Amino acid sequence: MNFLRPREEQRILSVPKPQLDDLIIRIPLQTGLSPGEMVKLSVDDVSLEYGVLFVWRSKTAKDHLALCDSETMFRIYEYLDKRQRGPLLILEGSYRMKVQSLRRKVKCYAEQAEISRWKRVTPYTLRHTFCIKWILSGGTLEGLRRQLGHRSLQKLQHYLDFDYTHVVGEYKRIFDHRIGPAPEELKLPSVYDLAEKEAEAQ
Numbered sequence: 001m002n003f004l005r006p007r008e009e010q011r012i013l014s015v016p017k018p019q020l021d022d023l024i025i026r027i028p029l030q031t032g033l034s035p036g037e038m039v040k041l042s043v044d045d046v047s048l049e050y051g052v053l054f055v056w057r058s059k060t061a062k063d064h065l066a067l068c069d070s071e072t073m074f075r076i077y078e079y080l081d082k083r084q085r086g087p088l089l090i091l092e093g094s095y096r097m098k099v100q101s102l103r104r105k106v107k108c109y110a111e112q113a114e115i116s117r118w119k120r121v122t123p124y125t126l127r128h129t130f131c132i133k134w135i136l137s138g139g140t141l142e143g144l145r146r147q148l149g150h151r152s153l154q155k156l157q158h159y160l161d162f163d164y165t166h167v168v169g170e171y172k173r174i175f176d177h178r179i180g181p182a183p184e185e186l187k188l189p190s191v192y193d194l195a196e197k198e199a200e201a202q
Contacts, residue, residue, distance in 0.1 A: 001158070002120050003128040011113035012121075019079040020089060024097075024105050026075065028126035031066045032134070032148050035099045035123035041088040048077055055149055064149030099123075132162045 004012065012025055027033055033041075037055050045054040051073050053066045068076075076088070087096035102123050110121035134144050141153050141160065150156060 001128055002117070002122070002125045003132050004115070004121070004125060008113065008115050009129060012109055012115065015109050015112045017109060019075065021105055021109065023072070023075060023079060023089065024102055024123075025109060025126065026072050027068075028123055029130055030069050030072045032127050032130040032144075033066055034127055035102045038102065038123070039087075039089060039097050039099055043080060043083060043085055043088055046073075046076055046080075046088060048073055062149050062151055064146065066147060066149070131156070131159050135159050135163050138165075 009029060013029070017025070024038075027038055028035075031053060033053070033055065040056060041053060045056075047054070051068050051070060053068055055064050055066050057063050080088075086094060089097040091097055091101065106123050106126065107118060107121055110118035110125075115121055131144060131148075134147070135141075141156055144156055144159070145153055148156070
Protein backbone atom coordinates (compact mmCIF):
# COMPACT_ATOMS: atom_id res chain seq x y z
CA MET A 1 0.00 0.00 0.00
CA ASN A 2 1.40 3.38 -1.00
CA PHE A 3 1.09 6.22 1.53
CA LEU A 4 2.93 9.39 2.53
CA ARG A 5 5.06 9.63 5.61
CA PRO A 6 4.56 12.77 7.77
CA ARG A 7 7.44 14.77 6.31
CA GLU A 8 6.34 13.89 2.76
CA GLU A 9 2.79 14.98 3.57
CA GLN A 10 4.06 18.30 4.87
CA ARG A 11 6.19 18.83 1.79
CA ILE A 12 3.37 18.21 -0.68
CA LEU A 13 1.07 20.50 1.33
CA SER A 14 3.73 23.22 1.41
CA VAL A 15 4.36 23.31 -2.34
CA PRO A 16 2.96 26.65 -3.65
CA LYS A 17 -0.16 26.03 -5.70
CA PRO A 18 -3.40 27.73 -6.85
CA GLN A 19 -6.50 27.45 -4.64
CA LEU A 20 -8.04 24.66 -6.70
CA ASP A 21 -4.89 22.55 -6.67
CA ASP A 22 -4.46 23.13 -2.94
CA LEU A 23 -7.90 21.61 -2.34
CA ILE A 24 -7.13 18.68 -4.64
CA ILE A 25 -4.25 17.77 -2.32
CA ARG A 26 -5.80 18.80 0.98
CA ILE A 27 -9.31 17.31 0.77
CA PRO A 28 -8.29 13.62 0.50
CA LEU A 29 -5.56 14.09 3.13
CA GLN A 30 -8.06 15.59 5.59
CA THR A 31 -11.24 13.66 4.76
CA GLY A 32 -10.24 10.40 3.08
CA LEU A 33 -12.49 11.03 0.07
CA SER A 34 -11.80 8.98 -3.03
CA PRO A 35 -11.07 10.74 -6.35
CA GLY A 36 -14.46 9.63 -7.70
CA GLU A 37 -16.22 11.19 -4.72
CA MET A 38 -14.22 14.41 -4.98
CA VAL A 39 -15.10 15.14 -8.60
CA LYS A 40 -18.80 14.55 -7.87
CA LEU A 41 -18.91 17.15 -5.10
CA SER A 42 -21.10 20.16 -5.73
CA VAL A 43 -21.20 23.49 -3.94
CA ASP A 44 -24.48 22.40 -2.31
CA ASP A 45 -22.65 19.44 -0.74
CA VAL A 46 -20.48 21.73 1.40
CA SER A 47 -21.72 22.68 4.86
CA LEU A 48 -19.38 25.42 6.07
CA GLU A 49 -21.42 25.82 9.25
CA TYR A 50 -21.10 22.22 10.40
CA GLY A 51 -17.77 21.38 8.77
CA VAL A 52 -19.00 18.43 6.73
CA LEU A 53 -19.16 17.34 3.11
CA PHE A 54 -22.22 15.48 1.85
CA VAL A 55 -20.95 12.52 -0.17
CA TRP A 56 -23.42 10.75 -2.43
CA ARG A 57 -23.48 7.10 -3.27
CA SER A 58 -20.37 5.81 -5.08
CA LYS A 59 -19.22 2.40 -6.31
CA THR A 60 -17.79 1.39 -2.93
CA ALA A 61 -19.64 3.62 -0.45
CA LYS A 62 -23.12 4.69 0.53
CA ASP A 63 -24.43 8.22 1.04
CA HIS A 64 -22.66 9.67 4.06
CA LEU A 65 -21.26 12.74 5.77
CA ALA A 66 -17.50 13.25 5.72
CA LEU A 67 -16.12 15.43 8.50
CA CYS A 68 -13.66 18.11 7.40
CA ASP A 69 -11.18 20.16 9.43
CA SER A 70 -11.66 23.92 9.89
CA GLU A 71 -8.55 24.89 7.89
CA THR A 72 -9.72 22.99 4.81
CA MET A 73 -13.27 24.33 5.16
CA PHE A 74 -11.92 27.87 5.30
CA ARG A 75 -9.89 27.27 2.14
CA ILE A 76 -13.01 25.91 0.43
CA TYR A 77 -14.87 29.08 1.49
CA GLU A 78 -12.13 31.27 -0.02
CA TYR A 79 -12.05 29.19 -3.19
CA LEU A 80 -15.83 29.40 -3.71
CA ASP A 81 -15.73 33.22 -3.53
CA LYS A 82 -19.56 33.52 -3.16
CA ARG A 83 -20.23 30.88 -5.84
CA GLN A 84 -23.44 29.15 -4.72
CA ARG A 85 -24.05 26.39 -7.26
CA GLY A 86 -22.39 24.04 -9.67
CA PRO A 87 -19.51 21.59 -9.24
CA LEU A 88 -17.16 22.25 -6.33
CA LEU A 89 -13.94 21.56 -8.24
CA ILE A 90 -14.07 23.21 -11.65
CA LEU A 91 -11.64 23.74 -14.50
CA GLU A 92 -11.50 26.83 -16.68
CA GLY A 93 -14.85 27.34 -18.36
CA SER A 94 -16.75 26.01 -15.32
CA TYR A 95 -16.33 22.38 -16.40
CA ARG A 96 -16.45 19.73 -13.69
CA MET A 97 -13.02 18.28 -13.00
CA LYS A 98 -12.38 14.68 -14.05
CA VAL A 99 -10.51 11.98 -12.16
CA GLN A 100 -7.74 11.95 -14.79
CA SER A 101 -7.04 15.62 -14.03
CA LEU A 102 -6.81 14.84 -10.33
CA ARG A 103 -4.26 12.12 -11.00
CA ARG A 104 -2.07 14.37 -13.13
CA LYS A 105 -2.08 17.20 -10.61
CA VAL A 106 -1.33 14.95 -7.61
CA LYS A 107 1.59 13.35 -9.43
CA CYS A 108 2.87 16.77 -10.50
CA TYR A 109 2.92 18.11 -6.94
CA ALA A 110 4.44 14.90 -5.59
CA GLU A 111 7.34 15.47 -7.99
CA GLN A 112 7.65 19.12 -6.93
CA ALA A 113 7.66 18.00 -3.29
CA GLU A 114 10.65 15.77 -4.15
CA ILE A 115 8.96 12.61 -3.00
CA SER A 116 11.31 9.86 -4.15
CA ARG A 117 8.53 7.61 -5.45
CA TRP A 118 6.49 10.47 -6.94
CA LYS A 119 5.53 8.43 -10.00
CA ARG A 120 3.53 6.10 -7.72
CA VAL A 121 1.72 8.89 -5.84
CA THR A 122 -1.97 9.06 -6.77
CA PRO A 123 -5.15 10.48 -5.17
CA TYR A 124 -5.55 7.06 -3.53
CA THR A 125 -2.12 7.51 -1.93
CA LEU A 126 -3.55 10.56 -0.16
CA ARG A 127 -6.67 8.61 0.86
CA HIS A 128 -4.53 5.78 2.29
CA THR A 129 -2.47 8.37 4.16
CA PHE A 130 -5.61 9.72 5.81
CA CYS A 131 -6.76 6.23 6.83
CA ILE A 132 -3.39 5.26 8.29
CA LYS A 133 -3.20 8.53 10.26
CA TRP A 134 -6.66 7.77 11.62
CA ILE A 135 -5.58 4.36 12.90
CA LEU A 136 -2.18 5.48 14.22
CA SER A 137 -3.84 8.35 16.09
CA GLY A 138 -6.10 5.93 17.98
CA GLY A 139 -9.17 6.16 15.75
CA THR A 140 -11.47 3.15 15.63
CA LEU A 141 -12.20 1.07 12.56
CA GLU A 142 -15.92 1.76 12.99
CA GLY A 143 -15.28 5.50 13.06
CA LEU A 144 -13.20 5.20 9.88
CA ARG A 145 -15.95 3.15 8.24
CA ARG A 146 -18.47 5.91 8.91
CA GLN A 147 -16.11 8.64 7.71
CA LEU A 148 -15.51 6.79 4.43
CA GLY A 149 -19.10 5.61 4.09
CA HIS A 150 -18.24 1.92 3.67
CA ARG A 151 -21.04 -0.57 4.21
CA SER A 152 -18.89 -3.00 6.21
CA LEU A 153 -15.54 -3.19 7.99
CA GLN A 154 -14.18 -5.91 5.72
CA LYS A 155 -12.46 -3.61 3.23
CA LEU A 156 -10.82 -1.66 6.05
CA GLN A 157 -9.26 -4.55 7.93
CA HIS A 158 -5.88 -4.15 6.20
CA TYR A 159 -5.44 -0.74 7.86
CA LEU A 160 -5.19 -2.52 11.21
CA ASP A 161 -1.80 -3.82 10.05
CA PHE A 162 -0.52 -0.32 10.75
CA ASP A 163 -1.69 -0.30 14.38
CA TYR A 164 1.48 -1.00 16.35
CA THR A 165 0.09 0.08 19.70
CA HIS A 166 -0.18 -3.44 21.09
CA VAL A 167 3.16 -4.47 19.52
CA VAL A 168 5.00 -1.60 21.22
CA GLY A 169 3.35 -2.45 24.54
CA GLU A 170 4.31 -6.10 24.31
CA TYR A 171 7.88 -5.30 23.27
CA LYS A 172 8.36 -2.95 26.19
CA ARG A 173 6.92 -5.53 28.59
CA ILE A 174 9.20 -8.27 27.30
CA PHE A 175 12.46 -6.47 26.55
CA ASP A 176 12.71 -3.01 28.09
CA HIS A 177 13.50 -4.31 31.58
CA ARG A 178 16.38 -6.34 30.12
CA ILE A 179 18.12 -3.80 27.93
CA GLY A 180 17.53 -0.69 30.02
CA PRO A 181 16.93 2.79 28.62
CA ALA A 182 18.06 3.48 25.07
CA PRO A 183 21.10 5.77 24.66
CA GLU A 184 20.18 9.32 23.71
CA GLU A 185 22.13 9.10 20.46
CA LEU A 186 20.18 5.99 19.36
CA LYS A 187 17.35 6.99 17.05
CA LEU A 188 14.64 4.34 17.23
CA PRO A 189 12.42 3.81 14.17
CA SER A 190 9.05 5.52 14.26
CA VAL A 191 5.74 3.74 13.86
CA TYR A 192 5.65 5.06 10.29
CA ASP A 193 9.05 3.48 9.57
CA LEU A 194 7.89 0.11 10.89
CA ALA A 195 4.61 0.31 9.00
CA GLU A 196 6.30 1.23 5.73
CA LYS A 197 8.83 -1.61 6.02
CA GLU A 198 6.02 -4.10 6.63
CA ALA A 199 4.06 -2.72 3.67
CA GLU A 200 7.11 -3.04 1.39
CA ALA A 201 7.66 -6.62 2.49
CA GLN A 202 4.12 -7.64 1.48
